[in-house]
Amino acid sequence: MLVNNIPYKTYLAESEIPNAWYNLRADMKVKPAPLLNPGTGKPLTADELTPIFCEELVKQELDNDTPYFPIPKEILDFYKMYRPSPLVRAYCLEKVLDTPARIYYKFEGNNTSGSHKLNSAIAQAYYAKQQGLKGVTTETGAGQWGTALSMACAYLGLDCKVFMVKVSYEQKPFRREVMRTYGASVTPSPSMETEVGKKILAEHPGTTGSLGCAISEAVEVAVKNPGYRYVLGSVLNQVLLHQSIIGLEAKAAFDKIGVRPDIIIGCAGGGSNLGGLIAPFMGEKLRGEADYRIIAVEPASCPSFTRGKFAYDFCDTGMICPLAKMYTLGSSFIPSPNHAGGSEGILPAPESSHAIRAAIDEALKCKESGEQKDILFGLTGTGYFDLKAYEQFNDGVMTDYIPTDEDLAKGFAGLPKIDA
Numbered sequence: 001m002l003v004n005n006i007p008y009k010t011y012l013a014e015s016e017i018p019n020a021w022y023n024l025r026a027d028m029k030v031k032p033a034p035l036l037n038p039g040t041g042k043p044l045t046a047d048e049l050t051p052i053f054c055e056e057l058v059k060q061e062l063d064n065d066t067p068y069f070p071i072p073k074e075i076l077d078f079y080k081m082y083r084p085s086p087l088v089r090a091y092c093l094e095k096v097l098d099t100p101a102r103i104y105y106k107f108e109g110n111n112t113s114g115s116h117k118l119n120s121a122i123a124q125a126y127y128a129k130q131q132g133l134k135g136v137t138t139e140t141g142a143g144q145w146g147t148a149l150s151m152a153c154a155y156l157g158l159d160c161k162v163f164m165v166k167v168s169y170e171q172k173p174f175r176r177e178v179m180r181t182y183g184a185s186v187t188p189s190p191s192m193e194t195e196v197g198k199k200i201l202a203e204h205p206g207t208t209g210s211l212g213c214a215i216s217e218a219v220e221v222a223v224k225n226p227g228y229r230y231v232l233g234s235v236l237n238q239v240l241l242h243q244s245i246i247g248l249e250a251k252a253a254f255d256k257i258g259v260r261p262d263i264i265i266g267c268a269g270g271g272s273n274l275g276g277l278i279a280p281f282m283g284e285k286l287r288g289e290a291d292y293r294i295i296a297v298e299p300a301s302c303p304s305f306t307r308g309k310f311a312y313d314f315c316d317t318g319m320i321c322p323l324a325k326m327y328t329l330g331s332s333f334i335p336s337p338n339h340a341g342g343s344e345g346i347l348p349a350p351e352s353s354h355a356i357r358a359a360i361d362e363a364l365k366c367k368e369s370g371e372q373k374d375i376l377f378g379l380t381g382t383g384y385f386d387l388k389a390y391e392q393f394n395d396g397v398m399t400d401y402i403p404t405d406e407d408l409a410k411g412f413a414g415l416p417k418i419d420a
């Protein structure tokens with residue numbers, strides 16, 4: 001369909017799917033701070049990381065210089081089952097807002113797993129298979145990562161063990177069942193299956209769990225079982241590298257229709273969809289070739305960017321993982337178990353709604369100023385598995401807890417003492 005000469009959905013041809021991931025670090029003058037060994041406080045070497053992560057992924061993790069990584073043919077073939085993902089002009093939303101702004105979204109929810117997580121899941125599973133491993137372990141919060149990974153593992157014939165944050169395990173039985181249908185084993189975390197799970201349960205009986213606890217459990221199982229490695233669905237450099245496919249496709253589609261977005265918006269949890277969406281645009285910005293306004297949006301209930309500290313911290317509650325420098329609320333911070341929460345004929349994932357809200361705010365500013373800006377936001381997934389949250393919202397019983405400064409101080413008190 002063509003409206004005002006701009007296609008409603010700008011699909012790239014299959015042959016136009018980018019054939020290399022883009023590593024933004026290559027264009028960063030100040031490189032991200034390295035992962036540190038929690039014991040020595042020294043940067044982690046590849047040798048120290050390979051007992052936990054797959055070898056090829058360790059190389060990607062530590063490479064700050066190579067700008068492009070060719071995407072292996074097997075992964076490209078898998079991508080072709082659901083990519084290129086649509087870049088959609090949100091005409092209905094523009095009309096409702098009565099804004100002169102043009103709003104576009106890159107929709108990552110139209111694969112069976114329902115989110116952008118599949119872009120990295122298939123890559124990580126592929127490298128595990130290449131290495132001859134038996135299987136992988138991981139954590140999942142809301143469940144999208146676990147779903148994506150179990151789908152990728154089923155495709156490649158790998159075993160998949162998922163530790164699912166207990167509150168989600170109970171709130172999202174359908175996600176759990178999709179994972180099990182793909183052959184994954186799903187354990188509510190914290191569990192009695194691991195030493196770290198037992199310890200956390202002893203200290204916090206009745207806890208609804210957190211990603212940090214689930215990570216500790218998954219890492220422990222990977223390290224103790226020969227032929228297994230741990231994989232992570234966000235946060236790491238390698239994940240942002242794989243997710244750059246989102247931004248590369250968006251940029252290629254925009255180039256095709258002769259549009260340059262003024263504002264780019266992504267929701268930020270661990271940062272993978274945001275990092276992937278903005279990668280090629282940020283690259284242009286860093287190289288001084290173009291300028292974009294880039295906005296990250298996060299829930300007030302888990303305010304890492306807006307109220308956190310930029311510091312080295314553990315990535316898990318059990319404090320067995322490498323230290324990473326990041327915006328953090330402290331590894332002991334456990335968010336309250338509430339849920340973050342119509343448009344273009346799709347039901348957005350609750351996470352994406354943060355980005356949608358920011359896009360609406362920007363479009364309304366354009367309405368006031370009369371500016372015709374081009375706004376792009378990342379629509380990371382569908383909300384079909386999150387109907388419990390929609391039900392709570394519709395019934396008016398959704399709770400919304402914003403942590404107090406005292407709540408946050410407790411988390412900051414546990415930051416490791418590293419001067420960097």
Ligand SMILES: *Cc1c(COP(=O)(O)O)cnc(C)c1O
Pocket residue numbers: 114115116117144145233234235267268269270271272273274349351352380381382
């Ligand atoms: C995981 C997820 C997010 C947040 O994770 P990031 O790593 O910040 O992208 C957002 N939306 C959906 C649908 C997700 O599955």
